[in-house]
Amino acid sequence: DADVTQTPRNRITKTGKRIMLECSQTKGHDRMYWYRQDPGLGLQLIYYSFDVKDINKGEISDGYSVSRQAQAKFSLSLESAIPNQTALYFCATSDLASGDHNEQFFGPGTRLTVL
Amino acid sequence: GQNIDQPTEMTATEGAIVQINCTYQTSGFNGLFWYQQHAGEAPTFLSYNVLDGLEEKGRFSSFLSRSKGYSYLLLKELQMKDSASYLCAVRGNAGKSTFGDGTTLTVKP
Secondary structure (H helix, E strand, C coil): CCCEEEECCEEEECCCCCEEEEEEECCCCCEEEEEEECCCCCEEEEEEECCCCCCEECCCCCCEEEEEEECCEEEEEECCCCHHHCEEEEEEEECCCCCCCCCCEECCCEEEEEC | CCEEECCCEEEEECCCCEEEEEEEECCCCCCEEEEEECCCCCCEEEEEECCCEEEEECCEEEEEECCCCEEEEEECCCCHHHCEEEEEEEECCCCCEEECCCEEEEEEC
16 A cells, blocks of 8 residues: 555646645654646645644745645645646655655655646 | 756666766755656655765765765666656755756666
């Protein structure tokens, strides 16, 4: 079973709709992140959370909101989707004791298309 | 803030060695990561440097010079499956990482 899961994997929606992307993890990590990736580009940080009561804006938080419902769950919402939010979205987790060097572990991604 | 630069594309031959460079300018530094990302898939961790020098891990090595704001990823004995994008990421003092745009490596027979 995957340690970091994202739902849905693919979504097509219309401009103005509210969309929620969900992320769950079984790694027991405290830190969770949401990134977007546009074609040919790297990952841009949208929001991140270092524990259940902690929420921080990343580089490109405008038009997005998040909810950390539990240690294992971190949801990303697009309040009113617009076409330039069409992208591949990744959730990631890490922990001060994760892996060898606190590296991030990524979910499989959600491909979102806004028409 | 963080500014990270790496070449957009590189091409190499199967069995050869390739070096992917990354330069960075940061307001804080707490480690540099390299991730591999195959098209349409999630990034996966390759290597980490926090002190100057070379870290070797099988066919992959990564080098860091903090004074120069410079790192490279060295891939030896290239295989076709190494065709992917390679992302350089710098972790700042706040614990979050900034990613470069990635270098797309194409390995040819």
